[in-house]
Amino acid sequence: MNENTSFILALKDVIDEDYNADMEAISLNDEHEFSDKHNKKMKKLIKRQSRPYFKLISTATRRAACIIVAMIVLSASALSVEAVRNAVYDFIIKIFSNHSVVTIESGTDDGYPTSIEEKYYISQLPAGFKQTQYGETDNSISVFYSNGKKGILFDQNVKGNHNIYGFVNIT
Template sequence: MNNFSYFSKALDEVVDARLDDYVETLEVDKRYEFSEKYNKKINKLIKHREKPYFTLICTTGRRVACFVTALLILSFSSLSVKAVREAVCNFFMNIFSDHTEIIADSEIENSYPHSIDEEYHISSLPNGFKQVDYDKMENSIIITYFKDDDYIFFEQYTKDAYLSNYDNEQSTFESYTDENGQEYLVHNTDHDHTFIWDNGKYIFEICSNLDKRSVLELCESTKIK
């Protein structure tokens, strides 16, 4: 075993020990059972990892492992750290120190669907984009489009199934109302924009690295198939 191997082994042992110590300090009720929404979100992330285009987002196994570990830490931390809650555009934003959780205000309308009974799509897809993935479940649809390095993620959810988490670092949230009166919650980073909106029946997300105006036009073109 060479010096680098000894160093790598020692480093792994230190990291594992520090992580174990940190987890033990979290105020987690071991009897806690994760909600159905949470489990569905985790299953969606796992399914995304299995897709061929996932390597464009997470290029190494170590980055994937770090992402999953970070997600678990955020989930455990959210059980013991009180969030600041804000209501914006028919959504509740639970703002923590390092991430923001967004859920739909499903109480504003009692007649919303609990399954995908009407399927929507982007009716004005920019030239050159090709659909590379389609994933439909009882209460969600996720469609992925690519054109070279440009991407579009289209998602449709029932209100009671919607739950998203966003990193607070190097990103911003804003609200926007278009000419038709449709309100959007917009998440901006230095590489893409995500528009989130409620059309009265379903929750939609469109995330893309196109310019903001182009992403808005995608949202405005969304309609029933």
């Protein structure tokens, strides 16, 4: 006796007269009529899918996920390039109780200019701050801004003149 015969015999033992009566009452040849509520929902779905922007909306989450994954992959691969990695890892912000220090550190001292070629400045000061002091030499610039109670010190130095770091000091 194979497995199919055993299954059919077990099924015959389980089937009772009520089940047979229920099966005879079901007509597989009659068409099913859907309710008006169901028909309205189907029409609404079909109408929504026929709009020209449907594909963009229905795939928006997948597109967003692809963009996020691409950004992660690009970031990871960019950090594998030494020049990009050094630029990211050598830029450090240290926050102290009364000031913040922005540091750019590098392992080599070769190729740095000996004088300031481009002057940097704070483009947008907090409300109420004004420049109160300014000092400039060939290899450094120092600007102090104050609002009477607090001050911002901005120093720009060439690498040879200032070996530790350049910083923005907010006191």
